[in-house]
Amino acid sequence: MAPSNAQGLRSTGLKVTQPRLRILEIFQKSAQRHMTAEDVYRVLLEEQQDIGLATVYRVLTQFEQAGIVRRSNFESGKSVFEINEGKHHDHLVCLDCGRVVEFYDAEIERRQKKIAHEHGFELQEHSLALYATCADKQSCPHFNKGEAPAAERAAHRE
Amino acid sequence: MAPSNAQGLRSTGLKVTQPRLRILEIFQKSAQRHMTAEDVYRVLLEEQQDIGLATVYRVLTQFEQAGIVRRSNFESGKSVFEINEGKHHDHLVCLDCGRVVEFYDAEIERRQKKIAHEHGFELQEHSLALYATCADKQSCPHFNKGEAPAAERAAHRE
């Protein structure tokens, strides 16, 4: 999964265009694995690429459908995209600095499936996000300056 | 929690107004525990109450802050509200009919807290939603006609 080049893109049936290649590259080169459409667009602007925000959304949506990226929603109100490495995981989001940690817990996965079955359902997918604060504030240096803290939007409602 | 009357409302420090009483009543009388702001507004319209959508949003937000309702986001892009009975639970959403089942799993809760700790965080909250289809379609009679299937928005992107 996650084609890293023109061949990979082609194999998904998508034409190999500049916008698609550039967006893929941004995900590969960025320090942040998790980016909103705005985040990607901002990088493109800095690079003086003439790529519109609408194209970013279109490309990300197509990439999602092709299995190249995954979309999450957290509580920010915005969609967050990341390259799909094929390994399923859930997210832990730092409310102090927005940092996103990925984790996988087999037991949680197992119980989710079991719970669905017990209620007469067939589990298709799930979305799990943990929201936490740094136990040791020193270790949470508001690291992802590009990514606004997840606490931001909740604060708006206060 | 979840004051069911004027006294209860007063105790939260909120003034007892018609819109607040009516909205509370709608949650108490409705067959659906889970409703969007639009859902509530639609009921008000049917009752010819002159209550604006903005007020519905304001009241629901205040109720959330007062602990009277809880807000969830699922994948629909809209906020879903329910009366806060005080018992924490997560949600299982039927992709066929939109039905929402509540569940609680102590082991999942435990592991979430453990995972956060292992990464140096203090868990504050979490959001877990399971998306599933009915194993036996007969038992899923598109029950919540008022509530559009959760699959709807995803379909929009296709």
Added chain:
DNA sequence: GTATATGCAAAACTTTTGCATCCTT
């Protein structure tokens, strides 16, 4: 050359806000 993709602007949707007026206390 044809079908697709893109850019731009405008629209769609959910949610919030400004402000004059109304209602609780």
Added chain:
DNA sequence: AAGGATGCAAAAGTTTTGCATATAC
């Protein structure tokens, strides 16, 4: 009477769409 609450309309924020033009195969 005074402060908070509401309605309406307008704004904000994110995401989608229509359409003429540009690009990939």
